[in-house]
Structures are given as structure tokens and as C-alpha cells.
Amino acid sequence: MTIDHRDFPRRHLFDLAKGLIYLDGNSLGPPVKGSEDIAYSVIDSEWKKELISAWNTCGWIELPHTVGNLLAPIIGVSLDTISMGDTLSVKLFQVLAAAVEMRPKRKVVLTDSGNFPSDLYIANGLLDTLGRGHQLKITKPDQVIKKINDEVAVVCLTHVDYRTGRKHDMAEITTRAHECGSVVIWDLAHSAGALPLELETIQAEFAVGCTYKYLNGGPGAPAFVYVRPDLVSSIQPVMPGWLGHKKPFSMDIRYTPAKGVGRFRIGTPSVIQFKILEHALALWKNVDLYKLYDQSVVLSELFIAEMKARCPSLELISPSNPTQRGSQVSFASKHAYPLIQSLIDRKVIGDFREPNILRFGLAPLYVDENQVIAAVQILEQVINERVWQQDKYQTKKKVT
Amino acid sequence: MTIDHRDFPRRHLFDLAKGLIYLDGNSLGPPVKGSEDIAYSVIDSEWKKELISAWNTCGWIELPHTVGNLLAPIIGVSLDTISMGDTLSVKLFQVLAAAVEMRPKRKVVLTDSGNFPSDLYIANGLLDTLGRGHQLKITKPDQVIKKINDEVAVVCLTHVDYRTGRKHDMAEITTRAHECGSVVIWDLAHSAGALPLELETIQAEFAVGCTYKYLNGGPGAPAFVYVRPDLVSSIQPVMPGWLGHKKPFSMDIRYTPAKGVGRFRIGTPSVIQFKILEHALALWKNVDLYKLYDQSVVLSELFIAEMKARCPSLELISPSNPTQRGSQVSFASKHAYPLIQSLIDRKVIGDFREPNILRFGLAPLYVDENQVIAAVQILEQVINERVWQQDKYQTKKKVT
Numbered sequence: 001m002t003i004d005h006r007d008f009p010r011r012h013l014f015d016l017a018k019g020l021i022y023l024d025g026n027s028l029g030p031p032v033k034g035s036e037d038i039a040y041s042v043i044d045s046e047w048k049k050e051l052i053s054a055w056n057t058c059g060w061i062e063l064p065h066t067v068g069n070l071l072a073p074i075i076g077v078s079l080d081t082i083s084m085g086d087t088l089s090v091k092l093f094q095v096l097a098a099a100v101e102m103r104p105k106r107k108v109v110l111t112d113s114g115n116f117p118s119d120l121y122i123a124n125g126l127l128d129t130l131g132r133g134h135q136l137k138i139t140k141p142d143q144v145i146k147k148i149n150d151e152v153a154v155v156c157l158t159h160v161d162y163r164t165g166r167k168h169d170m171a172e173i174t175t176r177a178h179e180c181g182s183v184v185i186w187d188l189a190h191s192a193g194a195l196p197l198e199l200e201t202i203q204a205e206f207a208v209g210c211t212y213k214y215l216n217g218g219p220g221a222p223a224f225v226y227v228r229p230d231l232v233s234s235i236q237p238v239m240p241g242w243l244g245h246k247k248p249f250s251m252d253i254r255y256t257p258a259k260g261v262g263r264f265r266i267g268t269p270s271v272i273q274f275k276i277l278e279h280a281l282a283l284w285k286n287v288d289l290y291k292l293y294d295q296s297v298v299l300s301e302l303f304i305a306e307m308k309a310r311c312p313s314l315e316l317i318s319p320s321n322p323t324q325r326g327s328q329v330s331f332a333s334k335h336a337y338p339l340i341q342s343l344i345d346r347k348v349i350g351d352f353r354e355p356n357i358l359r360f361g362l363a364p365l366y367v368d369e370n371q372v373i374a375a376v377q378i379l380e381q382v383i384n385e386r387v388w389q390q391d392k393y394q395t396k397k398k399v400t
Numbered sequence: 401m402t403i404d405h406r407d408f409p410r411r412h413l414f415d416l417a418k419g420l421i422y423l424d425g426n427s428l429g430p431p432v433k434g435s436e437d438i439a440y441s442v443i444d445s446e447w448k449k450e451l452i453s454a455w456n457t458c459g460w461i462e463l464p465h466t467v468g469n470l471l472a473p474i475i476g477v478s479l480d481t482i483s484m485g486d487t488l489s490v491k492l493f494q495v496l497a498a499a500v501e502m503r504p505k506r507k508v509v510l511t512d513s514g515n516f517p518s519d520l521y522i523a524n525g526l527l528d529t530l531g532r533g534h535q536l537k538i539t540k541p542d543q544v545i546k547k548i549n550d551e552v553a554v555v556c557l558t559h560v561d562y563r564t565g566r567k568h569d570m571a572e573i574t575t576r577a578h579e580c581g582s583v584v585i586w587d588l589a590h591s592a593g594a595l596p597l598e599l600e601t602i603q604a605e606f607a608v609g610c611t612y613k614y615l616n617g618g619p620g621a622p623a624f625v626y627v628r629p630d631l632v633s634s635i636q637p638v639m640p641g642w643l644g645h646k647k648p649f650s651m652d653i654r655y656t657p658a659k660g661v662g663r664f665r666i667g668t669p670s671v672i673q674f675k676i677l678e679h680a681l682a683l684w685k686n687v688d689l690y691k692l693y694d695q696s697v698v699l700s701e702l703f704i705a706e707m708k709a710r711c712p713s714l715e716l717i718s719p720s721n722p723t724q725r726g727s728q729v730s731f732a733s734k735h736a737y738p739l740i741q742s743l744i745d746r747k748v749i750g751d752f753r754e755p756n757i758l759r760f761g762l763a764p765l766y767v768d769e770n771q772v773i774a775a776v777q778i779l780e781q782v783i784n785e786r787v788w789q790q791d792k793y794q795t796k797k798k799v800t
Contacts, residue, residue, distance in 0.1 A: 015448045022451060024451065028451060028452045028455075031447050036448070037440075039442075039672060040436045040437075040439060041436075042439075043435050043439055044436045047428075047430075047431050047435075048431050051428060051430060052424045052427050053744070054428075060619060086486060086487070087486070089641050089666045090486065090639065090666060093639055097529065116642075117642070117651050117653055118641065120655075121641065122640065124640070124655065125637070125655070129497065129530065129638050130529065131532070138653070218671070219455075219671035220668050220670030220673070220674070221670075222670075236528075237525070238525060239489065239493055239522065240521040241487075241489045241518065242518030245521070251754045253513070253517050253520055255520075255521040255525070266487055266489045266490060267518070267610075268610070268612065268619065269620050270620030270622075271618070271619035272439060272618060272619070272620065272676065273620070273672055274620070276443075276672065344453070349451060349452060353651065354650055354651045
């Protein structure tokens with residue numbers, strides 16, 4: 001794929017229907033052009049022709065490592081510090097187990113109510129399984145800094161709140177945690193590919209994330225795990241997988257972990273999803289994440305200003321200070337669900353989130369100022385003409 | 401795809417090069433014809449066009465359930481008792497945790513040395529994590545029945561030995577385990593799609609397996625988990641995932657498990673791999689597994705007879721009684737590695753397994769009698785002409 005060096009948008013790199021305003025890339029990113037050809041050719045030229053040999057000849061066995069290296073600069077870490085595979089929940093389970101083990105005398109895992117509920121399920125599930133009296137303490141997002149103290153074993157947070165877009169100060173929290181001797185885990189699901197990250201600089205111990213949102217890896221794309229390299233050799237993974245073994249094909253009855261972060265591998269990588277993700281990550285070589293985020297701020301400021309002018313009945317629930325936001329804006333309305341459904345019918349794809357949230361992701365790679373203005377104009381029309389009151393927009397579908 | 405009703409082989413359903421003798425379907429099955437078109441169209445017609453809506457409109461969110469229902473008759477269980485996703489290791493971790501919890505006063509998990517090393521890693525990893533004094537007892541395969549007693553919480557076995565093809569008597573072991581009050585987990589990695597299974601009839605509590613071997617789901621295809629339906633409602637999954645929640649999109653901060661086996665779901669399903677697997681499983685509607693296994697016995701008996709006649713220096717390490725074998729035959733030789741490499745170069749694809757094993761999978765869907773005879777003739781030639789002594793066949797590659 002040839003990439004030109006204009007800045008944003010770069011909509012020509014994506015497969016998006018003309019006229020569609022896609023403000024839901026923070027839920028599922030659109031395909032990078034050629035994704036379908038990649039999937040076809042992995043099956044046609046690799047699986048079909050090479051069969052079992054493809055694990056060697058086509059580099060399949062190394063994908064969790066090689067694709068991790070494509071991701072490394074995007075989240076601000078060195079090569080060979082990321083392993084990929086499974087889903088974010090499984091990766092979180094692994095790193096949280098490793099993290100609590102690093103502070104065996106402490107019993108508190110600190111998180112906040114802005115975290116994904118799924119992260120809370122996994123954290124509680126793990127702590128119950130350990131059965132060693134750990135407690136998951138859920139504080140308010142703005143209280144996190146105050147609540148970190150020397151009883152806290154692990155601070156486990158999602159960087160950008162999936163509902164409001166509120167962004168934690170990763171550096172400040174990580175520094176404070178380290179002052180108190182706590183270990184830090186960052187969930188970057190709504191950050192990776194949306195804003196510049198300097199994970200290595202801030203010396204966070206662990207990070208996990210998914211790749212199907214701003215990174216456009218496709219539905220069910222592999223997750224990632226980062227482990228600070230000075231720590232990894234002392235970690236015995238809680239789910240010791242075959243491919244995390246030092247010598248998987250020795251078929252040794254005893255488990256010996258692989259040298260680096262590769263020990264967090266579990267089973268067979270989902271090769272076809274990996275290859276699609278590899279293709280999607282290639283475009284980031286030519287993206288300056290600082291510029292990308294600057295443009296995201298331009299878009300979100302414009303969105304908020306337009307909403308204030310045209311749809312004043314909707315309440316901004318994202319921080320009004322752009323330095324405190326990720327790459328999304330959210331509004332509350334008791335009619336949020338039918339409003340979003342009305343928008344979707346008019347080719348403006350946003351997201352409803354319980355209980356009353358309209359959520360709009362702003363990915364500068366394929367969203368521009370004109371689209372932001374058009375989206376708000378359409379919403380204005382939906383409100384003024386009471387479109388959302390139509391019966392067909394009222395009933396909630398199973399999932400959104 | 402139109403399927404004719406001749407019996408075996410049905411090589412026209414598969415994408416296999418002419419002249420290739422593929423005896424490694426127990427490691428990675430070949431693609432069912434049209435797999436590449438399915439992958440292409442999921443991206444082109446679903447992801448690209450429907451974007452986030454595809455989770456509803458294209459049934460993506462239900463794939464772990466709907467694809468599980470395609471698998472159900474293949475492993476001999478009722479509909480709605482299988483959930484799919486992740487890898488076998490993750491699924492095993494989940495069910496073993498549930499199983500030990502069912503017998504809280506017992507501390508022994510019984511397995512055998514014929515199990516996959518990866519299953520042993522996971523079992524040990526889980527028991528260490530629990531930290532409640534459980535012991536993984538590894539006995540010899542033929543001693544399993546004798547070692548089951550009322551101290552055994554869980555009997556955790558792989559049905560067909562990945563090296564020798566030795567097959568456990570699932571009914572006998574399960575019955576014995578139940579007499580002693582033990583819970584049973586079967587790993588069906590080398591069984592599903594290779595032989596008829598009557599998992600429900602024998603009343604086993606749990607089963608797990610992968611779908612990229614005899615089921616041709618492709619590299620990294622999703623794994624499966626079966627839970628006996630009368631048990632599932634009392635299980636609190638050890639890795640409580642978002643999509644295993646009763647109402648995932650309520651974003652409830654508390655975890656409430658889904659009604660049935662769906663509670664074993666964790667994160668986002670790998671949609672593209674799922675769709676390829678769904679396509680691969682469709683052909684099984686017209687396969688009688690009893691007939692398939694009968695033909696597998698014809699092939700393995702022929703293989704063994706031919707080997708005895710032509711390659712007597714190689715020692716059969718599979719059971720000579722076909723009722724005690726899965727759908728593979730294995731031989732030992734101190735030259736196993738170069739012999740297999742020589743065969744691969746001659747378009748006979750078998751597998752080397754440490755330390756000295758030549759392993760041949762026999763999938764009657766695409767392997768016939770002529771191929772079996774030809775394979776052994778080529779091996780005879782490789783041995784008689786000392787082809788395997790060539791330098792290029794001596795050095796072990798990283799993976800096989």
C-alpha cells in the first residue's frame with residue numbers, strides 16, 4: 001500500500017462507504033483497504049499451499065512477537081516487549097496475577113468506577129480464585145491519586161474512560177504509585193492508536209489492550225500485553241501455555257518459561273486475524289501520533305462547540321478541557337438510545353452506552369471537520385423534527 | 401457447497417495439491433474448499449459494509465453459540481451445551497478450576513503421561529495459583545483406571561495420545577470416576593472429527609478441544625468447551641468475561657453469569673476465524689462418524705501391514721489393536737527426524753515428535769488406500785536408498 005504524506009484525514013486508506021460518518025471506531029475500527037485480500041491470500045497461498053509447514057515457512061509461529069513489534073512504537077515501548085494473542089480479558093488476568101505476586105504482603109488492588117466493567121469482573125474473578133484475602137477497591141476516577149498508599153499492591157486502571165472519554169494522567173498516577181511501592185497496570189483499549197503514549201518513559205510495569213478499535217485489526221483481533229523488560233524474567237505466568245514455553249516442541253513435561261515477554265503466550269495464535277492486524281498496523285509507520293492527537297482535539301473541540309450551538313439540550317459529559325480527554329466525546333440525554341438509532345439510520349454511526357450516553361469516537365484518519373459539522377447538523381434535525389420519537393427507534397436491540 | 405453421498409474419500413471438498421499425501425491433518429487440517437472466499441466475504445460484505453452493526457445484523461455476537469451447535473453432533477452432545485472461543489489451554493484452565501471447586505475436600509487431580517504437556521502446564525499452573533494444596537498426579541496411561549479412588553477430585557485426560565494414538569476407553573474411565581465421586585474432563589483435541597464420540601451418553605462433566613486438526617477450522621481456530629447441562633448453572637467461572645455476563649451490554653459493575661454454558665465466554669470472539677470454522681463444520685452434516693472411523697481403521701490396518709512388510713526396522717508404537725487407537729499410527733526410529741524430513745521433500749507430509757517418533761494422521765475425508773500404500777513405498781525407498789542420511793535432512797528446524 002502506498003501512503004501519501006498529507007496529514008489528516010487519510011480516508012482513502014480505509015474501506016468506508018461514501019457519505020458514511022463513522023464515529024464508532026472506538027468500538028470497532030473500519031477495515032484498512034486490502035484487509036480482505038490479505039485474509040484471502042493467507043488461506044490461498046499459505047494455509048492451502050504450505051499446510052503445516054507454514055508455521056515455519058510463513059512465520060506464523062512468530063506472529064505474536066513480530067506483530068507485537070509493529071505495535072511497540074504506537075504505544076511507546078521498545079521492541080521485543082510485547083506479546084500478542086487471546087483477548088484483553090485473558091491478558092489482564094495474566095498480568096494482574098503477576099502483579100499481585102510482586103507485592104505478596106499487600107492486599108489491595110485499586111481501580112476506579114471508570115474502568116471497563118469487564119476489567120472489574122476479571123480482577124474480582126482472579127482475586128477470588130487466589131483466595132488470599134485480596135480486595136478490589138473501586139474508587140472514583142478523580143480520587144485515584146489520593147487513594148494510592150503503601151497498602152496498595154496494584155493500581156489497575158483503564159487510561160481512557162469508555163463512557164466519558166475522561167483520560168487519566170498516566171505519568172502522574174504511575175509516579176505516585178511507584179512512590180508508594182505499588183505496581184501499575186494500564187488498560188489501553190481506548191488509547192492505543194488514538195493518542196501518543198509513552199509507556200516506557202513513565203516506567204509502568206504492565207499494559208494490556210485490544211487492537212480492533214483505533215488500530216483497525218478487525219472483530220476479534222488479538223490483544224496485546226506489555227511487560228517492563230526488567231521484570232519479565234522473574235514472572236511465572238499464571239496460565240503457563242505451550243507456546244510460552246522456552247522450548248515448546250521439546251514436549252517437556254515440565255514447564256520452563258520462554259525468555260522474555262513471550263512467556264505470556266498461551267496457545268495457538270489466530271493466524272488469519274493476526275495477518276489482518278499486521279496489515280492494519282503497517283500504516284502507522286507514517287503516522288505521527290502527536291499530530292494525530294492534535295487533530296483529534298481539533299475535531300472534538302469543534303464537535304463540542306457545534307453541539308453547544310445546535311443541540312443545547314444534550315449535556316456534555318466528557319471533560320471540557322481537551323487535555324483531559326481521549327479521542328471521543330460523549331453526551332448525556334434521557335433519549336440517548338432513540339437519538340443514536342435515528343442517527344444510525346441517517347448514516348451517522350455513533351454508539352449508545354447505558355444508561356443515557358451518546359458516544360462519538362473521533363479518529364482523524366477517517367473523520368474530518370466537515371463530517372463533524374454534518375453529524376451535529378443531522379442530530380439537530382433529529383431533535384428538532386422529533387424524529388427520535390418514532391416507534392422504530394424506541395425498542396432496544398440485543399446488542400449495540 | 402454440494403456434497404455427494406459417496407463414502408470416502410471426499411478429497412474434492414478440500415484444497416489439497418494433486419499428488420500430495422497429507423498425513424498431518426491431526427496437526428493442522430487442510431482448508432475446506434471455499435474457506436478463502438468466506439474470509440474475503442466476511443470482511444468485504446460484513447465488516448466493511450455493516451461495521452459495528454454486524455455484531456447484530458450478521459450474527460457475530462452469537463457465533464460462540466451457533467458454531468458450537470454445529471459442533472454438538474460431532475462430539476455427541478445436545479445443542480446449547482457448547483461454547484466456543486479462545487484456545488484449548490484457556491478453556492481447560494476454566495473447566496479445571498470449575499471441576500476442582502465441585503469437590504472441595506479432595507486434593508488430587510489425576511492425569512497421565514500420555515496427556516499433552518500443555519495440559520499438564522495448565523493444570524499445574526492452575527493448582528499452584530489456587531494454592532490450596534492440590535496435587536497433580538501423573539500416572540501411566542494404562543494405570544489410570546487403577547489410580548482412580550475416592551481421593552481423586554478430578555480425572556483430567558486426553559482421549560487420544562498425541563504421540564502414540566493410544567485411545568482411552570472414555571466410557572469405562574468416566575464410569576469408574578463417577579463410582580469414586582470424581583469429576584471428569586476430556587481433552588478431545590485428537591478425537592473431534594476423527595471418531596464417533598458419545599460424550600453425553602457417558603455423562604462426562606466437561607470436555608475441551610481444538611478445531612484446527614480433524615475439523616479443519618484453520619490455524620488458530622477457536623477452541624470449544626462442553627459442560628454437562630445439569631451442572632452449568634452452579635458454576636461461577638474463574639475467568640468471568642464480559643461476554644459471559646448475563647447482560648453484557650448493561651455494563652453492570654457486578655458480574656452475573658449468563659444462563660448456560662455461555663458463561664464460559666470471555667472476550668470478543670475472533671469473528672473471521674469463527675466464520676471459516678463455521679464453513680468447515682458445514683460438511684459434517686453429511687458425514688457418518690461411525691463409517692468414517694471404520695474407514696480410518698481400514699487405512700491404519702493397511703498402513704501397519706505395509707510398514708511391517710516394507711519398513712520392518714521401524715517399530716510400531718501405536719496399539720496394534722485398532723479398537724485401542726485413534727485415527728493415527730506412529731512408529732519409533734532413532735532416525736525419525738531425518739526420515740520425516742525426507743518424506744516431506746517427497747510430498748508425504750507426516751510429523752516428527754520428540755524424541756524419536758514418526759506420526760501419521762489418517763483422515764479418511766482426504767486420505768485413501770492408494771495414498772497409504774504410496775506413502776509406505778516412498779518411506780521404504782528413503783530407507784533403502786539411505787536418502788535420510790543426506791546432510792540437509794539432519795538439522796532440526798525451530799518448529800515442525
